[in-house]
Amino acid sequence: MFCCALALLCAERTCPASSFQHATTLGATPATQGTSPDLDSAGWTRFRGPNGSGVSDRHSLPASLGDEHHAWSVDVPLGHSSPVVFDGRIYLSGVENVEAPEGAHEDLVTLCLELASGKTLWKRAIRRPRKGHFDQRNNAASPTPCCDARGVIVFFPDLGLIAYDASGAETWRQVLGPFRNVYGMGASPVLEADRVVLVCDQQEGSFIAAWSRNDGKELWRTERPFALSGHCTPISITGPKTGARRIVAPGSFYLDVYDITNGTRDWFVAGLACEMKSTPVTDGTSIYINGYASPLNQVGNQVEIDEFRAAIENYDKNENGQIDKSEAPRNRAMSYFDFVDRNADGALDEADWTMLRAALASQNGMLAIRIDSATATKETDERVARDLTETNLRWAYRRPVPQLPSPLLYRGILYLLADQSGLLTMLDPTTGDLVERGRLESGKDNYYASPVAGDGKLWLVGESGLVSVVRAGKELETIHAHDLGEACYATPALVDGRVLIRSTKRLHCYR
Structure with a gap:
């Protein structure tokens, strides 16, 4: 059923039925740790840190969030975006109400804070030009900024992209939208090869594009015709033989891989859910991605309808x-x-x-996809993207997986944090076999933030502010539990021996 539906969507894509039914290992490749691009680079410069991994092992990190480790807390504007850090500067986006003589309005805010103290170094505000649709669990400052030595780039769905230098001077702006996404936009921009890359998946007109880091000029834009309401932030991979960098962007039904220089779609693997939200992770040899659309997409619950x-x-x-x-x-x-x-x-x-x-026939699950060893062997822009589903899909885990939290690959274990109840699943990344599954102590909560790890520990932050520190390993062991007492949707940042946790009201620093 799924294959027939997708064949109607795009005749040139082949969709063998077996591609969507795997529940066992298709070809084991040993999973390594720490070989993905920039996995342990300095700073935490994008959503989920180095290449979206959620991992930083450069420094010792606190085992608890007690008073003895609390460095500072500061009030910040409303927002669900995560903090990013470079060279001692924290960048954060938000939205705040402004009372003015001409009437109340909202400002889209970019903050720069000092990592050592939480002191505000500068603040820039732009009047919100429009109000797009957002789910009540989303808001106008959900996408996480990206930063480097030159400054920060922020994406506001109701404005577009805006770049500031390290001193707060605006350097360029790219107006984008309006967008139409069921829940509102959520993907974050990333910096790759002196390009700002952003995935904009929506009901119609989905695309991935790159802009010059220097001046904001659009360098390329590639349509994503089958991508519906999605929120995935891309990562990058390196071809094992060629060394060529590629952008990995999950979307409805497909994981797509693009040439970073010109946006050409190089290869893809089918079998993803119809609505994708999480960010993939890689160990340098494989890509791991979970997708959950709805209970109707769980194996055994699917509904078939007439042609x-x-x-x-x-x-x-x-x-x-x-x-x-x-x-x-x-x-x-x-x-x-x-x-x-x-x-x-x-x-x-x-x-x-x-x-x-096609949406009803798609399946929830966790997929392991081998990185193509032949990446970038062809250089023509007109080539047809290669369907590598049969050869590169290593295994698929079709039990329930998270809808929003992204996977975490750390020290040889693939962690999946359920959206509800604090259920943590551990898989063997080589085979997809279950290692352990259990609920967090004092961690029964809803989870929108993705897990992060460093120094042998995992940090898991719940919606109500419950924070669990878990020891990395094959057994579920909670080292510490802490209740912030504040709503939290943002993924923590780990940098320079510090843990940064943003609530809807405040930014907290522990070290």
């Missing part, structure tokens, strides 16, 4: 050649109606219906 022609015969009462929302069958599958109604006209045409069938 479009049969649906028209059965449900098109007004004979307009579409399935209007009032005509749609009353079953579980129609919970996806608004998701695939990409132009929001209240009706599904043949393309929408085909997308619905």
Whole structure:
């Protein structure tokens, strides 16, 4: 069913049925640790730190968040973005209400703080030019900035990209949007090869693009026609034989790999869920990515619906050649109606219906994908992206996986933190076999932040402010539990022996 639906979406892509049914190891490749690009580089300069890994082993880190380790806490504007750090400077985005004589409005705020003290070095505010749709668990300052020696680049979905130098002077701006995403935009920009790369997946017009770090000029833009509402921040990989850098961007149904120089889609692997939120991780030989769309996409829960022609015969009462929302069958599958109604006209045409069938047939799961050893052997921009599903999909774990928290690969174990209840699953990255599964002590909470690790410890931050420090290893051992008493959605940062945790109200530093 899935293959037929995807074949209608794009004729040139082959979708062998076996590609979407794997639940066992397809080809074991030993997982290494610390071989991905910039895995342990200085600073924490993007979402989830070095290459999105969530790992920093450069310094000793506190085993508890008690008073003896508390360095400072400061008030910050509302926001779900994570702190990023370079050369002793913390950059953070937010949104705040402003009362003015001409009336109240909201400002999109960029802050620069001193890492040592939390002191504000500078603050820049831009009046919010529009108010796009955001889920109540999202807001106008959810994407995490990226930074380097020159300063910081911030993405505000209601504005676009804006770059400031280290002293706070604006250097360039790229107006983007408006966007239409079911939950609002959430992907963060990254810096790669002197380019700012951003994935903008939405209901229609999804794309990945790169802008010059120097002046913000758009260098390339590549459409992502099958990507729906997504929130994945990309990572980079290096070809094992060629040394060529590539951008890895998960999206609906496919993990896509792009040439960083020109945006050409180089290769892809099929089998992802229809809505992707997490950031992949890599050990230099494989890519690991989890995707969870809905309970309907769990193996055994899937619903099959008619092909479009049969649906028209059965449900098109007004004979307009579409399935209007009032005509749609009353079953579980129609919970996806608004998701695939990409132009929001209240009706599904043949393309929408085909997308619905593909979405319903997709499966939740955790995939391990071998990095292509032949990356960058062809240099023509016109080449067709290679389908490496059969050769490079190593294993797929089809038990329930997280929807929002990204995976963590640390010291030979792949960690998956469930969105609810504090369930932590540990997998063997070589085979996908279960190592351990258990619930965090005092960690029963909802989790939007992704886990991070360093110095032999994991930090897991719950929505209500529950923080668990867990010892890395094959057994689940909570070293310390701490309650901030503040709502937390941002992923922590680990840098220079410090743990930075942002709540919706404050930024806390422990060392």
